Amino acid sequence: MSLRLNARLLSALETRSKAELALMVLPSLMIVAVVIVPAIWLGFLSFSVDGMPSLAHYQRMIDNSSYAAIFLTTFQLAGLVTAITVLVGYPATYAITLLPPRLSALALACVAIPFWTSLLVRTYAWMVILQRNGILNGWLLDGGLIERPLRMSNSFFGTTVGMVHIMLPFFIFPLYASMRSIDGNLTRAAYSLGATPTRAFFDVFLPLSKQGLIAGALLTFVLCLGFYVTPQLLGGGNVTTLSIKIQQNVIVYADWGAASALAVVLVVIVGLMLLASRLLGGRATD
């Protein structure tokens, strides 16, 4: 008797788990409707002119030399910002891991608080600091270090400074997590085997934090490639990145096809980079 009851209950449970599975289909449908369909539509736009299939948008990128300059600027900026972020961020993160727990929590808060502050506010803050009659120029003039104000905003320099500041948390947090997961006894073991602290760092700590370093640097680089607000405001029209060009194509020329083509190229480049890093990373851990 009870066996028959069990069978009925079990089959009811089975039905329920199927229903739960069906329920989970809804969010994925939403993602398809809101993200994937528009993306495909944009991709489609990039391959058409006036409703006819065409490669004109891509052809223009090759023919018009200004596009090459834009790509170059974008990658130079992303590369430089990433390099500075790594050079500043790695030692900073390492120092945070060495602090006693309470101080390291405080240091992380100092990284997180600007991270939570609006991107726009931080960019404007940098404008206030870097502009011609801004704070930094004021100090330098008062100190007699310079005779005329330096041009720091509306430039590649200003953009780089602002972006490094904004990117640092994106680099520091994943790196911190990866450094924290390194067993402290490993460096101790290296000491006990005769390694100087410097040697232990390069032989043991650095290789073990490499994964976090690469992940953080890659994240920084990819975010930089698509960065719009900071190059626009701190570049002051003198730094034209891909994202700025896309915005111009849409707002100024109302050319969605041209904008989409740039976006497609950017997506493909980022995709290839992620793939390459996956392959390289995979080899490193094997």
Added chain:
Amino acid sequence: MASSIEIAGLRKTYGSLSVLDDISVSIKAAEFLTLLGPSGSGKTTLLMTIAGFVRPNSGSIKVDGREIVTLAPHKRNIGMVFQNYALFPHMSVGENVAYPLKLRGVGRGERDDRTKRALVAVRMEQYADRRIDQLSGGQRQRVAVARAIVFEPNIILMDEPLSALDKRLREEMQVELKRLHETLGRTIVYVTHDQKEALTMSDRVAVLKAGRVRQIASPRDIYDKPVDRFVADFIGDSAFVPLTSREGGVGLAVSEGFRAAHVAGKADPLLLLRPEKIEIVSSSDRQPNLIHFDGVAEEVLFQGDLVVVHATLADGTRLKLQRGTRQNTMRDLPGIGSLFRMAIHEEDAWVVSGTSAGDHAR
């Protein structure tokens, strides 16, 4: 070859907590010394101080007469096996073992040679190319040992190296480490909280409690002649029965000869009763060299190789006695709830003082 270690007046405090409280220990060259104690006794801190990872507040550590207390860890030339092995996950087994040789600038040929020999010593020679995460716990343990001995340090420190292994493997490794100690002839300082491991492996055992060395002696003396109730309690199963001078009072009566030899000068003397030293005797037994006491059997537990009887004495003391499980010993076991007579030979009896400092550790 092996080095002696002379530790004197070592103190370490964290805030108001005294982790090492005036520790002085002499470790002979080629000795296997185990630091044994409950958690928080300071045994690991003491080991880390010898390694150089913990800087004491005061005191001295001399190796072959040379002061090392201010020396950086990497200059001490002391091999160390960590509790979780601390093998470098980004290096192969062979690279891990070769690392200390590489640091010392040993040439390629000799390095390969010595790496191989160290791996042979721990029977891991066919695993040289393996990655660390491909090894089992016991294999990692062996690699960690190989790495700690390959540069031929005169002193090797081991911090609970077997605690992560299962019982069977642990016992196997105990024998192997002991054999390795004999063949290498190095000084080994070993930390464990496992009293059986300490007794099995060591030349001498130092029992620590609250940052102090309570007793340092051979395994047999630690077990049979503990200096105080804490040491007796920490090592092995033990029950304590008060002694009296007159028969019929509270506690047990012992002969004048025994009293003179063991009880004199000890305040609040307690007889230490270990399960395997207690015999079951007939209720009329009155042999002169035995100390007799009666109890009620509460529990008789058959464990395969042993049978354990839990009994309660007239004064409420609970104790265990154990015997082998041969047919003739199984026959005269007391029934549960029955009164029976036990005895311990005066030769096996030991008296500790019940009022020494820091008692009632449990």
